[in-house]
Every structure is written in structure tokens, then in C-alpha cells.
Amino acid sequence: MIKSLTKAPNIISNLKNKIKFPEKLQGKILNKWAVYWKNIFGDYRQMLVDLRTDIQDEPLRAMKWTVGLGTLYVLSMRNPSELDFKDHLKRINNETVMVSPDCLNPKTVKHLWYLDTCYNQGVIRYKSLGIFSLMYTTDLNDSCDLYKAQCSYLQPTFTSWPSRIIDVGIMGQWWNLYIKTHNYDVNY
Structure with missing residues (x-):
């Protein structure tokens, strides 16, 4: 799982650098949308990097969060009607x-x-x-x-x-x- 987390930020950063617009579309709404989504991908890339370092620094805390969220998920799925x-x-x-x-x-x-x-x-x-x-x-x-x-x-x-x-x-x-x-x- 840690290996897949280390690869994901690089994939997103490579996608961010590959998208280029021609000069006639610079400053148009399509370019602004592309810049917006590039920034979103950059934010998620940084979040994945931070998540990876947090898991590596405190594995016990990460396990507690995973078990807690898993328990809440199971309880919500088994909620009687x-x-x-x-x-x-x-x-x-x-x-x-x-x-x-x-x-x-x-x-x-x-x-x-x-x-x-x-x-x-x-x-x-x-x-x-x-x-x-x-x-x-x-x-x-x-x-x-x-x-x-x-x-x-x-x-x-x-x-x-x-x-x-x-x-x-x-x-x-x-x-x-x-x-x-x-x-x-x-x-x-």
C-alpha cells in the first residue's frame, strides 16, 4: 500500500506538466478551468504525500483511524430500518x-x-x-x-x-x- 502511495503523487505531477494549451487559448475560460483543475490535482498530490509521511511516522495512529472509520462504515451498513x-x-x-x-x-x-x-x-x-x-x-x-x-x-x-x-x-x-x-x- 505504501508503494502505491509513493507512485500516485508522481503520476499526478506528470499529468499536471503534460497538459499545455495553445497561445490563442491563453487567458480564455477553458484555460482558466484547466489551471483550476491543475491546482486541484496539485493539492491532492500534496495531500497524498502528507498522508504517506503521516502513515510512516505514526503507523499506530493510522491503524486506529482506519479501524475507527471501518467500524463506523460497518455500523452504518448494518443500521436497521x-x-x-x-x-x-x-x-x-x-x-x-x-x-x-x-x-x-x-x-x-x-x-x-x-x-x-x-x-x-x-x-x-x-x-x-x-x-x-x-x-x-x-x-x-x-x-x-x-x-x-x-x-x-x-x-x-x-x-x-x-x-x-x-x-x-x-x-x-x-x-x-x-x-x-x-x-x-x-x-x-
């Missing part, structure tokens, strides 16, 4: 229907009933934050046109927002739903 939440919820509901009510975990039944009620009222919302997602509730449905929905003084505060979070999704899993429904068929 609202469709994943609905799919998991329907699958769990279908599985709990097949179990006797005497064997069902009461906490699981209560949580699933709450989620179904929220979906029926239309107050569940989804928000993706890049590396993780949130499912949360609101006071009113989007189609509600009451005064409470319009008045800015009656809107929920930022301090009440954490209590509205239903579930957090990260690494392709909705964790609260998983924890509360993992042992759905065990009645303690």
Missing part, C-alpha cells in the same frame, strides 16, 4: 399466538400489546441517525389537527424525549424488542 422493526414485531406476534396463554411471559405480552396499540393510534415514529436508529412515540397522530398539535407551547420538551424512546436499533438488531421478547414462552 423501520421495515426490519415491523417484520420482527410481526414475527414475534405470530410466534406468541401459537403458545398457550398460560405459558406466555406477561412482560412480553404487555410490551407487544403496547406496541400494537401505538401502531393502531399511529404515534410510532422512526429516526435513523446513521450508525443507529430509534423508534419513539409522539403524543398525536400526524393527521391530527387539534390545537394541541399546532401550539408550540404544548409541544413536548427535550427532557421528555428520552422517555419516549421505544427501541434502539444497532448492528441489524432492535435491542429492546429482542430483550423483552427473547423468552416469550417462559412464564415465571
